Every structure is written in structure tokens, then in C-alpha cells.
Amino acid sequence: MEKINRLDENSESIQYLCQKDKHLAKVIKMIGPLEYRNVENGYAFLTSQIIGQMLSNKVADIMFARLTKLCDGEVTVDAIDKLTDEQIRSIGISHPKVKYIRNLTVAVNNGDVDFEAYQTMDNDAVIRSLTSVKGIGMWSAKMYLIFSLNRPDILPFEDIAFLQGYSWVYKTDDYKKKAVEKKCKKWGHYSSIAARYMYRALDMGLTKEPFHLYK
8 A cells, every 4th residue: 555645743844844934834834734645656657747748737637647548547668658659649749748758668668767766866866867868857857756756855946836836925926046946945955845835735725815924
């Protein structure tokens, strides 16, 4: 059975973040404990990230569900290898994205992408490996580190959803890398944990109302 990760007031990371950032502490209080599972099928996850590039989550989810159906319920290397490019295109994605999925598949088959090895590799090494595959950029690599490997120290400043939450909490539209890194430096080695709360705030619809620190 997949392990359930839980973050609450007893978690070292939550205690640290609440102590260092009063804005984030308020968000954590609004949301409460988080429970989540790591994504175990890294290949399927990265395929979904390729499909989702430049698309809304809703549209991307629909397309990935179509691909999952084509693969008889699970997106795997073997299942994709059995599909033609035309079949993959039929879910509604572009020719370049089909090519990117093929690139990933080849990389897994020849060992250039090794999900088992990533478990013990440091973040930079995983990023270098993944981004060597054409079609997988920094955003996809960071999403993999956060949601599949559960690395706690990834700051996903390239991610639109994260920036929406960030903008809501800190009342800023300065999304430049340097500005975001400076504001989030106080999170220390728990940037991914903070990001998870940004994502959950967005999912819960909290960002539809203005953020008030003391209200």
C-alpha cells in the first residue's frame, strides 16, 4: 500500500515554516493538515507533464485520461511503444508533444532516464538527467522532484499555479526569479512544503478572496 505523507503542526517542516514566515503560517492555519501520496509511476507522471505544457490543468487532465484509456488503464513504456503516433495524436496533442513522449520513452528504454537511480541521486543530478531529454524542461523536472520523489527543498518559481498562490499571499506580481528567490529564502530547505500549501490554497478556492494576514 502506498505510504500517506502527512504534514501538520507536529511536523518539523511546518514548525520551521510557521516560525520563519508569518504569512505562510496564516495559510497553513487556514488549510490545516495536508495528506498526500508520492506519485509512483514516474514515467506516466512525466508523460502527463509533457501533455500539460502550456495547457490548463483541466484540459491536460482530459487528454491524459484519454491516453490512459488508450493504454488500457496505465501509461507505461510498453503501452506507449504499442501505440502509433497517430493514435497518440488522437487524444488531441500536437506532433511535437508526441515526439517528446517518444523521446522520453526511448530514454527510459536505453537507461538514460532511470527512475530507480533517481531515488538516491541529488536534486541537481536528477534535473540534469531529465532535462537532457528533449521535451522535458526545468518545470517538468521540478514537478517530478516534488510530487514523485517528495524532495522538500524545491522552489518551483517556473510554475504558474505556484506563482498564483505566491501572488495571493504576498500581494505581488513580481515573478522574476531573483525576486521570488529572495522572498522565499526564509523557507530554507522546505520550499516544496511551502509550495504544496500554495497549490492547496488554489485548489480550495482560497485565492478567490483577498489574503488578510490579521483578519
